Amino acid sequence: MTDATGHTPADTLPSGDDVVVSFRGVHKWFGDFHVLRDINMIVGRGEKVVVCGPSGSGKSTMIRCINRLEEHQEGSVIVDGEELTDDRRAIEAVRRRVGMVFQQFNLFPHLSVVENLTMAPIYVHGTPEDEAEARAMELLERVKIPEQAWKYPGQLSGGQQQRVAIARALMLQPKVMLFDEPTSALDPEMITEVLDVMVELAEGGMTMIVVTHEMGFARRVADLMVFMDEGEIVEAASPADFFENPVSDRTKLFLSQILTH
Amino acid sequence: MTTRPTISRALPGTSTRRPPPVRESGAPAWIRKNLFGDLHNTVITLLVLWALFVTVPGLFGWAVLDAVWVTDDPQDCRAAAGACWAVVAEKHRVMLFGTFPYEQHWRGVLVIGLIIAMSIVSTFKRFWSYGLFGAWVATVAIVLVLQLGGVFGLAKTGTHEWGGLPLTLIMFVGTVVGGLPLAVLLALGRRSTMPAIKALCVGMIEITRGVPLITVLFMASLMFPLFVPEQLTVDKVLRAQIGMILFFGAYGAEVVRGGLQAIPRGQYEAADAAGLAYWQKTNRIILPQALRIVIPALMNDIIRAFKNTTFVSIIGLFDVLGATATALEDPLWVLYAPEAYIFIFVLYFCFCFSMSKYSEHVERDLATGRNF
Numbered sequence: 110m111t112d113a114t115g116h117t118p119a120d121t122l123p124s125g126d127d128v129v130v131s132f133r134g135v136h137k138w139f140g141d142f143h144v145l146r147d148i149n150m151i152v153g154r155g156e157k158v159v160v161c162g163p164s165g166s167g168k169s170t171m172i173r174c175i176n177r178l179e180e181h182q183e184g185s186v187i188v189d190g191e192e193l194t195d196d197r198r199a200i201e202a203v204r205r206r207v208g209m210v211f212q213q214f215n216l217f218p219h220l221s222v223v224e225n226l227t228m229a230p231i232y233v234h235g236t237p238e239d240e241a242e243a244r245a246m247e248l249l250e251r252v253k254i255p256e257q258a259w260k261y262p263g264q265l266s267g268g269q270q271q272r273v274a275i276a277r278a279l280m281l282q283p284k285v286m287l288f289d290e291p292t293s294a295l296d297p298e299m300i301t302e303v304l305d306v307m308v309e310l311a312e313g314g315m316t317m318i319v320v321t322h323e324m325g326f327a328r329r330v331a332d333l334m335v336f337m338d339e340g341e342i343v344e345a346a347s348p349a350d351f352f353e354n355p356v357s358d359r360t361k362l363f364l365s366q367i368l369t370h
Numbered sequence: 371m372t373t374r375p376t377i378s379r380a381l382p383g384t385s386t387r388r389p390p391p392v393r394e395s396g397a398p399a400w401i402r403k404n405l406f407g408d409l410h411n412t413v414i415t416l417l418v419l420w421a422l423f424v425t426v427p428g429l430f431g432w433a434v435l436d437a438v439w440v441t442d443d444p445q446d447c448r449a450a451a452g453a454c455w456a457v458v459a460e461k462h463r464v465m466l467f468g469t470f471p472y473e474q475h476w477r478g479v480l481v482i483g484l485i486i487a488m489s490i491v492s493t494f495k496r497f498w499s500y501g502l503f504g505a506w507v508a509t510v511a512i513v514l515v516l517q518l519g520g521v522f523g524l525a526k527t528g529t530h531e532w533g534g535l536p537l538t539l540i541m542f543v544g545t546v547v548g549g550l551p552l553a554v555l556l557a558l559g560r561r562s563t564m565p566a567i568k569a570l571c572v573g574m575i576e577i578t579r580g581v582p583l584i585t586v587l588f589m590a591s592l593m594f595p596l597f598v599p600e601q602l603t604v605d606k607v608l609r610a611q612i613g614m615i616l617f618f619g620a621y622g623a624e625v626v627r628g629g630l631q632a633i634p635r636g637q638y639e640a641a642d643a644a645g646l647a648y649w650q651k652t653n654r655i656i657l658p659q660a661l662r663i664v665i666p667a668l669m670n671d672i673i674r675a676f677k678n679t680t681f682v683s684i685i686g687l688f689d690v691l692g693a694t695a696t697a698l699e700d701p702l703w704v705l706y707a708p709e710a711y712i713f714i715f716v717l718y719f720c721f722c723f724s725m726s727k728y729s730e731h732v733e734r735d736l737a738t739g740r741n742f
Contacts, residue, residue: 178639204645215640219658228654229644281645 127154128187129285129316130175135184137170144170145181146341152285152333157317159327159348162337163363168320171337172287175318176207189284205233208278212290214270216262216277222249223258226277234281241280248276252306268299272306279310286310288319322367328352336360444702457706458713461697465710468533468693474525477516481536484509485543493728495735506547513540529607533688535717541611541679541689546672548615553622553668554661558652560627571623578620583681586613591685610682618675625667629660662736669729673722690714 124131130152137145144167152158160168173179174186177193177200186193188203217225226245230236236244249255252272254265262270271291278286288307292300304326311317311330321327327334327348334351336344336359344351344360355361394403405415436452440459447454458465467478488509491497517536520526532540559571578586590613591606598604633656641651661668683692694714698707 176643178642201645201647204643207643209640209643211636211640213634213636215634215636217637217640217655217659219662229646232650232654233645233647277644 122149122151123153124151128152129154129189130318131185131187132171132174133185133187135171135174135181135186137167137174137179137181137183144340145174146339148184148342150335150342150345152316152318154284155314155316156332157311157319157330158333158335159331160318160320160335160337161322161324161327161363161367162343166337167340168337169289172289172318172320175285175287176204176209178209205281206284207287208281208283208285209287210271210274210278210289210291212293214262214267214274214294216270216274218262221259221261222254222265222273225262225273226280229277230280244280245276248279249273251279251309252276253302266299267295268302271295271299271303275303275306275310285316285318288317288321290320290322292321292323324352324368336363338363444706447706453709454706455709455713457698457703457709461694461700461703461710464534464697465694465714466534466690468537468688468690468696469531470533470536471525471527471531474519474527477519477524477527478534478536481513481516482539484513485539489543529605532607534693535690537607537682537687538676538679538689538691541607541614541682542676544611545614545618545675545679548611549618549622549675550668552615552619553626554657556619556623557626557630560623561630574616575620575623578616579624583614583617583678584684586617587681587685589613606685607687610685610687614675614678614682617678618671622668622671625664625671626660628667629662629664630656632663633659665732665736666729669725669732673725676721676725677718690717 122131122133128151130150132148132150135145135148136143146167148171150158160172162168170179174181174193175188181193189206191199191203191206193199193203216222217228220228223242223245226248227236227238227241230241230244231238246255246258249258252275254269254272257265257269257273262273265273275286275291291307292303295303300323304323307317307319307326308330317330319326319331331348334344334346334348335342336351336355336357338359344355344357346356351360352364355364404411406412432452434452436450438447438450438452438454438456441447441456442460444454447456463472463475466482467475470478488506491505492502515521515524517532517540518527518529556571556575559567560575562568562571587610590609594604594609637655637659638651641655646655679689680691682689683695688696691714694710698704698710
């Protein structure tokens with residue numbers, strides 16, 4: 110059953126082992142401001158969901174609820190079978206399975222690239238140092254900057270830093286990767302190198318939730334497009350439907366604004 | 371867009387790469403530019419030169435040419451027109467070791483040497499390891515043995531006999547070593563989300579910062595014993611030491627808090643997202659960055675802690691300055707107090723200036739190649 114805006118009522122959403130992330134009736138407030146309103150969404154294993162919407166629409170807040178950087182107040186968020194509550198153990202268990210890439214990279218500036226990558230495996234998982242380092246080199250190879258391994262983040266370009274951040278998030282072999290506007294802070298000539306890495310990751314079968322305005326990327330990899338405005342999901346559809354036949358006026362307006370230039 | 375023809379123009383460049391134009395350099399050029407650059411500078415330069423001409427020869431004559439360097443008779447000084455440096459030679463034992471028994475001064479020399487040597491060793495990054503930490507623990511033990519005596523055939527010397535430079539250095543090292551961790555803990559506690567811990571830390575910081583150090587020392591030395599049973603007397607030096615640690619910790623905490631606040635939220639979030647637990651995040655991500663930012667300010671507090679050791683003379687402990695004041699009570703030499711105090715001035719300056727220089731070096735070292 111689908112209503113006019115493409116919403117699926119929560120009880121008809123599928124569940125089971127193939128679901129990696131599920132939001133059911135999630136609400137959140139910042140003070141009195143209702144920032145997330147009745148979010149219902151599930152993300153299947155290996156699938157890619159691209160979330161877009163105007164700034165302030167709650168899209169970043171939503172994906173930050175997945176690893177509890179933000180707390181939701183109502184409804185349930187379940188990640189890989191683990192429900193997020195106040196329980197520290199559940200939160201830590203979820204964080205170990207979720208990789209996140211931020212708009213501002215957030216690399217640790219006092220640590221070398223390799224140390225940035227090996228920090229979590231060594232101290233969270235107890236991986237032996239040489240093993241973690243070998244895996245770090247492997248991932249840096251994959252994001253195409255092995256030669257930067259012993260530099261510090263401040264010596265790298267924005268695009269290189271973001272690729273390091275992606276490699277860092279991959280170190281724990283996450284079940285799902287979250288991208289919070291990964292190219293918004295980059296100069297235009299560096300966006301492609303980051304998107305290339307993300308496309309490769311998508312093709313490798315990683316489950317991904319990506320907040321972005323890069324519509325070319327979205328068309329190429331997304332299984333599901335989600336459009337948010339004013340804290341709610343306005344429209345959710347396959348890329349073909351979303352771009353060719355948007356239903357809601359708000360979606361149409363948004364698409365016309367970002368596709369004009 | 372305007373309707374008239376566009377007048378904005380730009381031309382493609384025609385020059386090849388070349389080095390920058392040569393600038394005048396060297397001492398004559400510097401002097402011409404900075405000292406005699408215009409009328410103002412010239413007038414000020416001449417005035418300063420005149421002032422130096424008037425004062426320097428007299429000062430030099432007093433301090434060097436006419437000075438008495440060595441004598442054990444104050445009459446010789448009275449006869450001379452210049453400074454009486456002999457007072458330092460005559461009184462240096464009391465100035466440097468206070469009331470410590472005369473024949474045991476060699477132990478004080480060892481303490482001074484040991485602490486200074488360990489401090490110098492600790493400034494080299496290549497020695498930063500658990501070994502160095504162990505060496506400091508051993509140093510503290512040796513210093514205590516040397517100062518207290520009573521073992522290995524050393525004469526027993528109670529803390530009431532401690533004094534002079536060894537006391538100054540012990541109080542200083544103790545304050546910094548005890549105060550820095552306290553400062554970090556208080557700063558973290560003040561930002562804690564747990565209300566009880568936060569209130570406790572805010573209370574400690576604000577109460578300690580709200581009173582002068584002298585008051586803290588008076589509290590520690592005079593009032594504290596009134597509140598505890600007589601059997602439970604804590605040693606006076608230790609009480610003063612604890613007071614100074616609290617004082618340093620409270621001020622240091624605010625400095626460290628400044629550093630913690632300067633760390634962008636993204637660093638906390640990245641550490642959280644990676645699954646690091648609170649202490650892992652704090653020790654490996656947040657503190658290394660925060661402390662780096664506050665090194666200059668902390669160094670300022672550390673230098674101040676060195677000078678604050680002089681306050682212990684108020685509660686009847688004789689640090690190097692207090693001991694000097696005592697030494698100068700000798701009526702035969704009391705006239706030459708300025709010379710003795712100049713010596714102490716130089717002594718303090720050497721310690722503080724080297725710390726200041728070291729702080730500059732650390733800052734430069736940390737800044738290289740790391741762009742933040």
